[in-house]
Amino acid sequence: MTDLDASPRAGTPTRVQAGPASPTAAAQTAHRPLTGPGAILTEGLLHDWQHRNREASLPLALRQLEVAGNLDNLRAAAVAGRDGVAAGPGRGGYHGPVFMDSDLYKTLEAIGWELARDPDSGTGQTLAGFAASAVALLEAAQQDDGYLDSFIQVSGEPRYGRLSSSHEMYCAGHLIQAAVAMARTPGHDELAGRLLAVARRLADHLVATFAGGEKGLDGHPEVETALAELYRETGHRPYLDLAKQFVDQRGHGLAGESGRGHRYLQDHLPVRDAVTEEGHAVRALYLEAGVTDVASETGDAELLATSIRRWEDTVTAKTYLTGGNGSRHSDEAFGDRFELPPDRAYNETCAAIANFHWSWRLLLATGQARYADLMERLLYNAFGASISTDGQRFFYVNPLQRRHDHVEEDEEARRHEWFSCACCPPNIMRLLAALQHYLATTAGDTLYLHQFTGARVQAALAGGPLAVTMTAGLPWSGRVSIQVEQAPDGPCGLALRVPSWSTPPQLLINGEPAAAEAADGYLTVTRVWRPGDVLAWTFTLTPRWVYPHPRIDAVRGCAAIERGPLVYCFEQVDQPDGTDLDDLALVAGSGLVDQPAELPGIGPTVLVETEARPLRAGRPGELPYLTAFPPQAPGPAQRATALPYFQWDNRDGRPMRVWLPAIMA
């Protein structure tokens, strides 16, 4: 069952290195991702996150998959398969929620991307060994006709019998993505081939079962983007056709009854008719990744336009300052337009990842900087905050405010090592393991740099390879330099995104001011580049005040602080003794002073200080409604200290706020 098709991806055979969402040569996209050596993170915060992910987070996942029973579920499925009988109705010893397999698959995807890095190190050998035994387990558990789902096999429930909640194709999608990741990463060819074969057998089973019919849709989108990616990897058109079918069939009740309505499953309206995101945020955003993949591969500009319309609506009315999505704990859902409470923000980590995936696909499709802008905001804030400094604890929910004594049910609202529903941690791991693939793209003879960090970047332009070494201090300092290592003989372009938080910087080439063309949010310098050429500039990272649009009811009258790509927050622990964060107002527009610091439990950071004043305290025993407008500046001036939001909750569990009441200076 080894793959025999030639890959259509950029006209190259299978096993050419590539990253996530690599369109075929025929796809309608404005930009292309890098292939071949591509990008490598060499230093800076993103490199450190990727390294931490490999050395601290992934080993934790390997332990947890054993402890939580994910591997045991597949072992039980293998036994059930070998004996030719299912365990019969019931759970039959199955552990955890029905989608436990997907936690393993996301971990395998992370390992897939990681297999290119330090394969001979201790961690590299551990990861490869785990992958080898996991693949063997999957081969053993997979049924003869290609079906594979440990919950169904162990419980004896009928296949595809309750697609609204069984997550069978959701799990299949993650298996496919793991196989695609391993197939796109050099080395471990035999293992990659075996995992791809498992994934293809399952995909072929899906095609045989669902193609051309109306037998149902998975309640949790994910398989759409996975099938499109498998098509890209294999050139096998039925996978893309099935992805397109699933996208087109949504909105007619085929996903069934979830008990939470059709919106929850994005099955309330055809995709082409929907104008705003509704229901479960992660489902909605995974679906959009599939929609964009299908639109790009089929050249369906109309379908693409509907996804862009929803992206714009989401940005305008359903996105937190951190980039996060999902305003409600109930149903883990998007809320109404402009319903953006900071305290009850759900902002599931998986939603940030899903929007990152979606925005990446729209960036490829359109070449517009605004998608990379949002990816940056997501990466450094909504996503970045989900991981503890030590890489060993994770947030599932990412609010912008935590009050005194806050718990969720009986649980302290802090990061946890793992979850009974553990979708987020391995999702974090697969994104970080592939992070370098999202730095840059190409269009024609231009290399576009979207994110700025320490990296080596090599692009195969039409005129030949362009290789550069990028040095950047973001998010802490704004200096960026790009040193050309190798370049085509003829002219080619180096384009840099101008972040939405920055004015266009003055570019220097080899120390001399250089002209650049500004378009679509990029500055492009086109010339004959020579090895040793250095393109340099400095982004201004002066801290700035941010205010909510008046339509956002939940943070009316508040202000927040940003610096470069970072959203800041105030933690109780950083405020002067005797200050109650919930009684503090910021003097908006007052001076903001940034200062590098090294904090215990956090490490390097840049703090921002500003002026604040205490609000008047409450009146015990009386209703909190007044007959006079609350006083604006009742207390004496004092200092308040903010730190980057992504670094919060690394010291204690006391209050945090991104938005504070604003007193006008």
Next chain:
Amino acid sequence: MTDLDASPRAGTPTRVQAGPASPTAAAQTAHRPLTGPGAILTEGLLHDWQHRNREASLPLALRQLEVAGNLDNLRAAAVAGRDGVAAGPGRGGYHGPVFMDSDLYKTLEAIGWELARDPDSGTGQTLAGFAASAVALLEAAQQDDGYLDSFIQVSGEPRYGRLSSSHEMYCAGHLIQAAVAMARTPGHDELAGRLLAVARRLADHLVATFAGGEKGLDGHPEVETALAELYRETGHRPYLDLAKQFVDQRGHGLAGESGRGHRYLQDHLPVRDAVTEEGHAVRALYLEAGVTDVASETGDAELLATSIRRWEDTVTAKTYLTGGNGSRHSDEAFGDRFELPPDRAYNETCAAIANFHWSWRLLLATGQARYADLMERLLYNAFGASISTDGQRFFYVNPLQRRHDHVEEDEEARRHEWFSCACCPPNIMRLLAALQHYLATTAGDTLYLHQFTGARVQAALAGGPLAVTMTAGLPWSGRVSIQVEQAPDGPCGLALRVPSWSTPPQLLINGEPAAAEAADGYLTVTRVWRPGDVLAWTFTLTPRWVYPHPRIDAVRGCAAIERGPLVYCFEQVDQPDGTDLDDLALVAGSGLVDQPAELPGIGPTVLVETEARPLRAGRPGELPYLTAFPPQAPGPAQRATALPYFQWDNRDGRPMRVWLPAIMA
């Protein structure tokens, strides 16, 4: 099984008319409820609500209990009981959630209170006929040892096997309350005796099963207050002892695992240690009714003090302007202190009812007007809004804001005729049917009037009966007059609550200014009253601005309007064409003009007009975060019209807001 005990309630035998929460003569309470003829609503809004409840809502409930399967469940239980076998594990044809019996019991309680009014009218005969057949059904379904729960009997699940969620004792509590209501209402003696016998057999079964042991607690408090009431009605001390035991045992995990933690069930802390309400709001508030009953009957001042402490904390930090409680859809829960979002307010109707019950008990225990103040706020706002003008549709959730196109899952966020979880409608009905019992109390030789509406009130004071006819235009007009019909020979007091929204009015006796003693939120006139004496005054109902305490993040920078006891709201339908309610700011402090009106679909009301200005519109496709503080008054002045919150959603499903952004005049 007819009751043989003498009732200890005020030293009178059983079948003396009384209302809910009537303490025994030995109870430690500052005030006493009326007994005997007590109060009768004669005219005005509360009378009309009670009449509508009887003529429109209760007949609807009788139909729905048949349609939804509540009666069929008990019929199936009766068959299972007759055949001596349970249906075996599974639902065995059982319909609906496990607590379906309680919907019937609440309806029976409403009928119990109603049986004193117009028994010979068509509706009276319908209600009595329904009650008779329901009591016969309960007698048939009750098992020989007194156990009665249709879910357990029909499904065959073990009794008390999963008390965290089975609601067995919750249902038992509502059965007991229905029986107590019927026992305290004149007429229908034989039926009342039979229902009380059923309730006592079940209560005796609970005593036999749980008294003195640690066999568990119901996950949904309710039986505590019911058992205390049954003790009051029967004088049988083991009922009170079991209520006290259940109160004392809470907080040690005896309610079991709900899947939502111990807080959800108020089982995370002993009652005496808890300082704030947590978890499911209705459960928490029903528990407090039981706590207060137990404290009053056992003279446990320390226990009472903990309940008062939590009531104060709830008022200060967890109560909406409407009086509602419950800030979260997730777990239908109280939120953090000062977490009071208007749009996602849960404010379950049952929570308003439960707090009304609790506050009534604290009013009896302490004689302080603040409890009647909150009852008034709850009654006219959080509770009042739960019913449509025609009495045929109900809110389960009572937010203070509804945005454009808002749905909950797939359901339009409007009132519904009934619910799959139908706890609220029959709860509304039992409160309205007993409404007159909450108007007045006595303490020594003084009659305290807490709510002002058209009513005849008769109190048995030590010196003899004091009977008055009250005329009051509330909530529309502020004129109140009390005409004495019968009075003791010696001096006695007439006390009136001065609502928190009013200054102390000038009292007139027979048209002449009269002095009154002010204490505990009451004005008391003590004198020798003569038939024909008239005590009159006028509350000022000028509309007023209200502002949120700065600690409430969710409505910072907003203003609302109240008039007398009524909270006002703005509905889109009342604003000028071309105005978008979500883009409107109020000019806070500007003039408020009230005007009586008659609205289609609503009937009589008083509207309030004020000055408003449109806010600036959004920027499509961009994040809703600005680098400059949003402008304060960008648009031209226009009028905005508010109507009483309790009358909202009787015309269309468009936006509504209680709080609007405030521009300072």
